[in-house]
Amino acid sequence: MSRFEYAPAPESRAIVDIKSSYGLFINGQFVDATDGKPFKTVSPASEEVLAEVSEAGPADVDKAVRAARKAFDKVWGPMSGKDRAKYLFRIARLIQERARELAVLESLDNGKPIRESRDVDIPLVAAHFFYYAGWADKLEYAGVGDDPRPWGVAGQVIPWNFPMLMLAWKIAPALAAGNTVVLKPAETTPLTALAFAEICRQADLPPGVVNIVTGAGHTGQALVEHPDVDKVAFTGSTDVGRAIARSVAGTRKAVTLELGGKAANIVFEDAPIDQTIEGIVNGIFFNQGHVCCAGSRLLVQESVYDEVLGRLKRRMETLRVGDPLDKNTDIGAINSAAQLAKIRELSQIGEDEGAERWSPECELPANGFWFPPTVFTGVSQAHRIAREEIFGPVLSVLTFRTPAEAVEKANNTPFGLSAGIWTEKGSRILWMANQLRAGVVWANTFNRFDPTSPFGGYKESGYGREGGRHGLEAYLAH
Amino acid sequence: MPTNETPRLEVRKTYKLYVGGAFPRSESGRSYVVNNAKGKFLANASQASRKDARDAVVAARMAFGGWHARTAYNRGQVLYRIAEVMEGRHQQFSTEVAAGEGISIGKARAVVDASIDRWVWYAGWADKLAQVVGSSNPVAGPYFDFSLPEATGVVAVLAPQDSSLLGLTSVIAPAIVSGNTVVAVSSYERPLPAVTLGEVMATSDVPGGVVNILTGSASEIGPWLASHQDVNAIDLCGVASEDEARDLEIAAAGNLKRVRRPADEDWTADQGLSRLTQYLELKTVWHPIGV
Numbered sequence: 001m002s003r004f005e006y007a008p009a010p011e012s013r014a015i016v017d018i019k020s021s022y023g024l025f026i027n028g029q030f031v032d033a034t035d036g037k038p039f040k041t042v043s044p045a046s047e048e049v050l051a052e053v054s055e056a057g058p059a060d061v062d063k064a065v066r067a068a069r070k071a072f073d074k075v076w077g078p079m080s081g082k083d084r085a086k087y088l089f090r091i092a093r094l095i096q097e098r099a100r101e102l103a104v105l106e107s108l109d110n111g112k113p114i115r116e117s118r119d120v121d122i123p124l125v126a127a128h129f130f131y132y133a134g135w136a137d138k139l140e141y142a143g144v145g146d147d148p149r150p151w152g153v154a155g156q157v158i159p160w161n162f163p164m165l166m167l168a169w170k171i172a173p174a175l176a177a178g179n180t181v182v183l184k185p186a187e188t189t190p191l192t193a194l195a196f197a198e199i200c201r202q203a204d205l206p207p208g209v210v211n212i213v214t215g216a217g218h219t220g221q222a223l224v225e226h227p228d229v230d231k232v233a234f235t236g237s238t239d240v241g242r243a244i245a246r247s248v249a250g251t252r253k254a255v256t257l258e259l260g261g262k263a264a265n266i267v268f269e270d271a272p273i274d275q276t277i278e279g280i281v282n283g284i285f286f287n288q289g290h291v292c293c294a295g296s297r298l299l300v301q302e303s304v305y306d307e308v309l310g311r312l313k314r315r316m317e318t319l320r321v322g323d324p325l326d327k328n329t330d331i332g333a334i335n336s337a338a339q340l341a342k343i344r345e346l347s348q349i350g351e352d353e354g355a356e357r358w359s360p361e362c363e364l365p366a367n368g369f370w371f372p373p374t375v376f377t378g379v380s381q382a383h384r385i386a387r388e389e390i391f392g393p394v395l396s397v398l399t400f401r402t403p404a405e406a407v408e409k410a411n412n413t414p415f416g417l418s419a420g421i422w423t424e425k426g427s428r429i430l431w432m433a434n435q436l437r438a439g440v441v442w443a444n445t446f447n448r449f450d451p452t453s454p455f456g457g458y459k460e461s462g463y464g465r466e467g468g469r470h471g472l473e474a475y476l477a478h
Numbered sequence: 479m480p481t482n483e484t485p486r487l488e489v490r491k492t493y494k495l496y497v498g499g500a501f502p503r504s505e506s507g508r509s510y511v512v513n514n515a516k517g518k519f520l521a522n523a524s525q526a527s528r529k530d531a532r533d534a535v536v537a538a539r540m541a542f543g544g545w546h547a548r549t550a551y552n553r554g555q556v557l558y559r560i561a562e563v564m565e566g567r568h569q570q571f572s573t574e575v576a577a578g579e580g581i582s583i584g585k586a587r588a589v590v591d592a593s594i595d596r597w598v599w600y601a602g603w604a605d606k607l608a609q610v611v612g613s614s615n616p617v618a619g620p621y622f623d624f625s626l627p628e629a630t631g632v633v634a635v636l637a638p639q640d641s642s643l644l645g646l647t648s649v650i651a652p653a654i655v656s657g658n659t660v661v662a663v664s665s666y667e668r669p670l671p672a673v674t675l676g677e678v679m680a681t682s683d684v685p686g687g688v689v690n691i692l693t694g695s696a697s698e699i700g701p702w703l704a705s706h707q708d709v710n711a712i713d714l715c716g717v718a719s720e721d722e723a724r725d726l727e728i729a730a731a732g733n734l735k736r737v738r739r740p741a742d743e744d745w746t747a748d749q750g751l752s753r754l755t756q757y758l759e760l761k762t763v764w765h766p767i768g769v
Contacts (some may be wrong), residue, residue, distance in 0.1 A: 125620065143610065145750065238734070245731035250724025330716065414733065416759075433763045443765040450617035454625050459710070459757045460734045465760050468615055471538065478752070 007318070009327040011114045015101045015188050018108075018191065021052040024214060025197035027067035028207025033060045036385030039216075040188055043113035043325050044333040045368040049358045056213035061182070061222040064211040068153040069182040069228055076180050076457055078151065081137035088133030088175060088201040095126040098199065102192055107162055107324040111333030111369070114325050123188030124449055125168040128467075130453035132172035135472050139177065142469055143469075146477040150178035151254050152230035154212075157220040157244075159236045160186035160335050161290035161391075165449075167193055169466045170233050171210060173292050177475035179231065180209045184223055185215040187334045203231050217283050221247070229253060231475065235292075236459050237389075238415070254473045256464025258292065258456060263297030264410035265446065266432065268403075269303045270426040271422035275444060277311050282397070283420055284445040285319060287340040288331055289393040290339075293418035296444055297386055298397045299406050305399055309377065317360040331393060335367040342394035343371050350376050350385035355396070381412055389415070403428065407435040416458025439465070493523045494528060495497060495671070495693060496676030497692075498537030498742070499686015504694070509514050513670060517579025521668045524692035528702045531661065534690035535706055538632045541687030542620045546629050546657035554604030557655055559748050560682045561597035575643050578668035590601040592645040592746060599731045600651035603754060607656055620767040627758040629657030630736055631710030634703035636696040638716050642668035644730055646675060649713055652753035655689055658711070661703060663688045665716065669693035697722060704729035711736035715743065719735060 002218040021038065023030040024167070033054035040049045056064070095102065102125070103118040112121070115249045119268055154174045158166035163185055170291040174181045185193035193212050200210045213219055217240075224232050225247050234244050235258040247256050265283045282393045283295025300308050324332035351357050353374040371392055379386050379396040398407040410419055419438040421429050429443045439457045442448060448466075449455065456465035464474045485714040506527035512520045514596075526534075545553070545557075564571065568590055578588035608626055615623040638645030640690040642665045653660050664672030676691040692699060696716050704712055704726040712730050717723045717740050729735050738756050 156528045242731050242734060245734060246728045249727030249731065250720060252739075259734070336706065348512065433761070436761075439759060439761060441761060443763060445621065445764055445766050448617070448619070448621060448623075448764050450615065450619070450623070453615040453617050453623050453764070454613075454760050454762050456760065458630075458761075463736055468715060470760055471623070 005472065006328045008207065008422065010323065011104055011107070011325045011327060013104060013108070013325065016108065018051050018105070022190070022194050022214070024056050024064070024295035025194065025210070025212040026060070026064045026203065027211065030197070035157070039068040040186065041188060043108050043368070044335050045365070047367050051191065051213045051458075055215040056219045058222040061213055061219060064182045064213050065153055065155070065223075065226050065228050068182050068211055069327065071206055071271060072152055075206040076175075076209045077178055077262070081139060081178075081327060083176065084178065085133050087203060087205055088129050088136060088172065090125050091199060091205070092129035092133055094202055095122065095129060099123070099126065102164060102195060105195055105416045106192050107332070110160065110163055111324050111335050112187045113329040113332045114327055115238035116287060117461050120451070121162060122163045124451070125164050128168040128172045128451040132176035134474065135173070136176040139234050139476065142472055142476070144386070144410045144473050144476050144478040148478050150475065152478055153228060153477065154179045154181045154231040154233060155182040155223040155226060155229035156181055156233045157223065157236065158183065158185055160189040161287060161292070164192040164196070164237050169235075170236055173466070173471045174233070174475050175209065178364050179475055182211045182213060182223055184213050184215060187214070188213035190214040196423050198394065206278060213269055216341065221306065224248065231255075233474070234258070243464055246251060254477070256466070256467060257462035258303065258464070259462035260294045261294070261415045261457065261459065262387065262389055262413050263293055263295045263418040264297045264298055264299050265420035266299045266406050266410060266422065267301060267308055267429065268423035268425070269301045271388060272424060272444065273307070273311065275310070276422040277315050278423060278445070279420065279446045280312055281315055281319070284395040285331055286391050287445050288334055288371070290335060290391055291439060291447065292389075293447065295420050296390060296395060298395055299400050299409055300397060301402055302399045313360070314373065319360065319362075319373050321362050321370065321372060322365060326468045331373060334392060337369055339391065340369040340371060343390055343394060346385060346388065346390045347374060347394055350379070350396070352381065353383050353385070355385060356381045383408060387413065403432065407432065413438045414460040415433070417461035418442065485571065486543065491521070491656045493521050493673040493693065495524045495526055496673070496679065497530065497534045498540070499680060500610065501676070501680075505533070510694075513665070514736040520577055521642070521670060523673065523693040526663070526692035526699055528699065530692055531699045531702045532691060532706070534661040535632060535708055537687035537690055538661050539708055541685055542629070542631060542659045545685055545688045547661055548657070550605035550608065551763055553655060553657065556683050557601035557604065557651065560678060560684065561601065563598065563678045564594045565684045567674065570674055571643060574670040574674060577756070578642050579640070581673035591643050593644045596644065596647050597651055598725070600655045604655050606682050607754060607758070610751075611760070615762070621769055622765045625760050625762040627656065627769040628761050630757045630759050631658060632686070632708060633658045633757050634706070634709045634712040635662040636662055636700050636712070636714055637662050637664050637672070637718045638745065639665045639667065639718065643675070644669040644745045646672055648749060649715060649753070652714075652749065655758045656754060658757045660690045660759055661677055661692065663683060663692045663694060663696045663699050663703070663716065700726055701729055704735070705732055707733050709735060713738040713740070714740045715725050716740070
């Protein structure tokens with residue numbers, strides 16, 4: 001049977017105006033970094049240089065924290081919740097108005113498919129600002145006591161996998177609770193955060209309430225360790241999370257950490273098979289697998305193993321890898337050369353340890369950073385690909401016989417961020433959900449996010465929750 | 479019949495550790511002298527070692543699954559039972575608190591009253607936590623999405639040094655009511671009420687291993703608990719030195735333990751929710767809605 005081929009359907013880049021260089025956003029102004037070390041941000045799909053960005057040193061971070069402190073003391077702290085809410089509603093609206101532009105910018109800088117940045121990331125960003133805007137004048141009803149108070153200055157460090165969404169997760173609740181923020185976006189994906197700085201200006205947000213300092217690990221460290229930061233929020237790897245937990249030890253800083261995961265996606269023999277295959281694909285190949293809660297360990301009941309694997313491979317053959325700005329693209333570019341090297345290394349280790357590697361035939365673009373969707377079978381629990389976070393489009397498949405065995409294997413990890421359950425049996429879903437030691441359990445669905453829904457991990461996946469009333473609580477002293 | 483009966487020679491109590499529902503001496507064979515507030519000898523207490531701490535963590539981990547799986551109603555009943563059994567030992571607790579803390583027997587009785595009342599207060603929380611802390615989340619899509627609190631796991635507690643019974647109660651009760659299990663290091667100078675509390679646990683339908691009480695030095699045992707990979711949370715309220723607390727926090731970062739930092743606390747005051755929520759994880763479950 002002949003197949004219909006997709007014609008290319010690229011999203012226009014014309015909607016985005018990228019400057020050749022950017023400063024730091026401090027106290028409502030774009031300013032040059034004092035030590036002036038610029039770095040380049042590239043499109044991972046083409047390795048084209050998009051812009052030059054400033055690296056903030058300790059002096060710049062200090063300046064940003066001072067601006068945030070002043071804004072907290074003089075403007076944002078004393079402001080009525082009602083007015084703070086209005087600013088947040090304004091920001092939410094501006095994001096909606098500029099949604100197209102932000103989605104293109106995000107896909108250019110991050111490499112994720114436009115389908116995802118347009119339909120998932122940016123709508124959720126706006127939704128988060130809308131949700132938390134409504135909390136700003138209702139803090140006394142948030143169930144954290146009758147006198148909830150903001151911590152003060154929040155230092156926030158976010159990763160490169162959902163640059164704008166993570167910004168929203170951090171900034172929206174912080175501002176709603178009355179904190180001011182200094183945010184450091186990831187060094188490979190700073191552009192939407194800088195666009196957000198412009199949005200803050202369009203919203204007439206008072207200077208210093210939001211400050212954006214770009215840079216890499218050292219900038220983040222200077223921010224987290226700054227003595228005048230009251231609250232630290234970090235999303236990223238467990239190793240960096242550990243380092244942050246150590247560095248704030250003995251201080252009075254409040255901390256929330258959203259760290260790594262190695263989610264089990266558990267398929268029972270009575271699972272609704274079509275939805276399950278889609279769920280597995282969505283679970284691991286969404287955003288190139290650059291998702292801390294990705295369903296990277298597939299646990300399949302032995303009785304349906306052959307059918308599930310056969311169908312999964314057939315489905316994987318239809319995945320389109322390529323230009324992130326093409327609306328047909330399912331899997332975009334790996335975010336950086338370094339990340340690609342890490343995925344390659346761990347995949348090689350998977351092969352070396354005896355697991356069987358399979359990828360559909362797919363042509364990868366000549367330039368840029370690419371990795372085909374990959375599945376490993378014959379994986380045992382001791383294999384590194386079953387234990388370590390790969391953070392790429394790589395799925396490890398294990399099997400089980402009984403629900404108890406599935407629970408045992410699913411929980412056999414130091415992580416505890418998320419899990420998936422696929423079965424038609426309601427009582428089994430609820431039993432499994434009870435047994436799994438994970439902060440988010442998706443039953444017959446996967447990778448769903450919503451501003452009203454708390455998200456966060458058990459064990460070494462971090463502490464604190466983001467989203468919902470609980471996400472607000474993390475920004476209030478009580 | 480003898481007319482001048484000599485006073486009865488009392489049977490003195492041997493104070494031991496409470497680990498896994500049993501009362502062992504320290505595996506190290508060590509004990510230390512416990513004096514009253516005036517410096518008079520009261521007893522020898524077991525001086526728990528690093529190995530005792532590890533044994534206690536093993537016991538707490540073993541007990542976690544079963545305790546956590548109990549219904550909230552049942553856990554509430556068991557906590558209330560602790561209060562009932564303490565009531566029966568009121569005199570003993572009062573004597574030990576008075577001797578250790580150097581307060582009058584009248585004041586000590588008030589402390590014991592407050593401790594018992596605190597168990598009753600926390601007992602009532604068992605089946606209310608999920609309603610107060612949990613939620614059904616109105617997500618923008620056809621999904622049923624709810625969040626429920628769950629116990630964090632094994633909680634290590636370095637108990638207050640001054641408040642030997644009320645302080646200890648105030649840190650153990652909020653941890654276990656939600657299904658956590660506890661390894662507590664008692665006040666070093668005033669360990670006797672803690673040992674007696676262990677005896678209450680053993681006779682209050684609290685499954686062995688749910689609460690483990692070590693007498694000894696928090697400075698000595700604390701680092702082993704803080705760095706233990708199978709401890710999920712640690713309460714540092716009994717650590718006085720800032721340097722020590724910092725070092726313990728650094729050690730706790732190894733497996734990203736939830737850390738409760740030391741703070742000046744008024745143990746007589748209403749405790750609010752913060753100690754309860756400190757040892758909770760929130761689990762969010764999504765399911766599609768459709769026909």
